[in-house]
Structure formats: structure tokens, C-alpha cells
Amino acid sequence: MKISFFSSHSGRCYVEDFIDNLSVGDKAAIIAALKDIETYGLSAVGCQFRQIEGKLWEIKIKGPKSGYRIFYVMISSVEMMCLHAYKKQGQKTPKKELEVTRKRLKEVLS
Numbered sequence: 001m002k003i004s005f006f007s008s009h010s011g012r013c014y015v016e017d018f019i020d021n022l023s024v025g026d027k028a029a030i031i032a033a034l035k036d037i038e039t040y041g042l043s044a045v046g047c048q049f050r051q052i053e054g055k056l057w058e059i060k061i062k063g064p065k066s067g068y069r070i071f072y073v074m075i076s077s078v079e080m081m082c083l084h085a086y087k088k089q090g091q092k093t094p095k096k097e098l099e100v101t102r103k104r105l106k107e108v109l110s
Helices: 014-020 025-043 095-109
Strands: 002-005 047-053 056-062 067-076 079-087
Touching: 002 014, 002 025, 014 025, 014 056, 014 079, 025 047, 025 067, 056 095, 067 095, 079 095
Parallel strands: 002 079
Antiparallel strands: 047 056, 056 067, 067 079
């Protein structure tokens, strides 16, 4: 599976920036999970996939220090675009994180 990352009109890639700013262990866990998804698709071990709404999905990834969520959309049956990532803080997905993701999803689908 091909994994791409949403980038703004200015060329900023928010998910890559988020991953780059993590601790070494958490960064390694997320990169390993994404590589497993590239290799094994949605059958990747160590990742949980959950539909949020419509075409919007999330990947749950457990790092050594914390849990992380990456929102994504399937562009085709073999291409996943990561839209937004955040550190898990509580049970519910924060509204702010969903609003950012919905805005990016709308850009991608239009």
C-alpha cells in the first residue's frame, strides 16, 4: 500500500512535522507501524483501524510513552493519505482534532 501525507498549499506536511517532533522511541514506533501498513496493508499487526465517519478513518498506534492517532482517507484501494496526527490524551477524540481533520479531508476530496 502506498502512504502519502497531506500537505498544505505552502508545502507544509503536518503529519511528518508531528512525527519529527516526537521522542526517538515514539517516532520509531510510528514509522515502524506505517512501514508495516505499506507492506501488509490494513492487515498490519500492531495497528488498529477504526472508521470515524464516512471516508474518514483513524489508525491507533501505541508508542513506548503514549498512544497516537493518525487520521487518514483511502484515495484508492492501494493508496492511503494521512491527514492529521495527534497524541492520545483521553477517551474521546478532541473536537479540535476532528475539525482540523475534516477541513483537510474536504480539501483532499474536492
